[in-house]
Amino acid sequence: MQTTSTGTSSHTHRNMNAVSNSSEPLPNLPPRPVQEYIPQGPSPTLAYGIVIDEDCIYRHSKVVHKEMNRPDLSHMSPEDANKALRRIRGFTIVTMPDDIYFAFPNLPRLKRNLLLMRDVEWLFVFKDNSTHAASHVYLDPEDVRGVKRMLGLQWQVAKWHRVSQCML
Structure with missing residues (x-):
């Protein structure tokens, strides 16, 4: 995965809204203006956001799996499908903020945008x-x-x- 000068990874050019039919070509979209990151200090004590739980990660892993043109999960046994989704779990988590920012270009960007709350819960941060x-x-x-x-x-x-501090 390549990283651009703004810190976003090149996979963000996937069209998150075009997941219904992976055989359709992606539209030729003009490049979006790159939004600057909002300056953040070293130690927030509060963060405004939504909790991303294991079910959300699982659902989003299905979208990522399909966009990666991997074998169709419906043709796999439930065990094999779960293994395939577990294999891309980490990738799904670290790319989720870029996917969100790509789908919502006017959303303010934070570099520290995903905080681990508990073993299976993350906080997607809108602001802190x-x-x-x-x-x-x-x-x-x-x-x-x-x-x-x-x-x-x-x-x-x-x-x-x-x-x-341990969440940062």
Whole structure:
């Protein structure tokens, strides 16, 4: 995976909205303007975001698996399909923020955007209190709703969470 000068990986050029039929060619989209990262300080104590649980990672792994043009999961035994998804779990987690930013180009970008909360829960961070800029950045409610819809977390309310140094 290549990294651009902005720190985003080259796989972000996948079209997250075109997952229904992997045989359709991707549209020839003009390049999107690259948004700058919001400055963050070293030690936030609060982060505003949504919790990404194991079920969300599993669902998103299916999307990533399909986009990687891997063998169709429906043609595998349940055990083999689960193994295939477990193999790309780490890749799914680390690329999820780039997928979100690609699908929602107006969403403010943070470099520290995914925090491990517990063994199987991550916090996708929309903003934090590490700097004035990071805590007061404008979030379009439609973008937040869209991210929740994309991840299958429509029921979840984005909120402020306490964070500790060990989560950073």
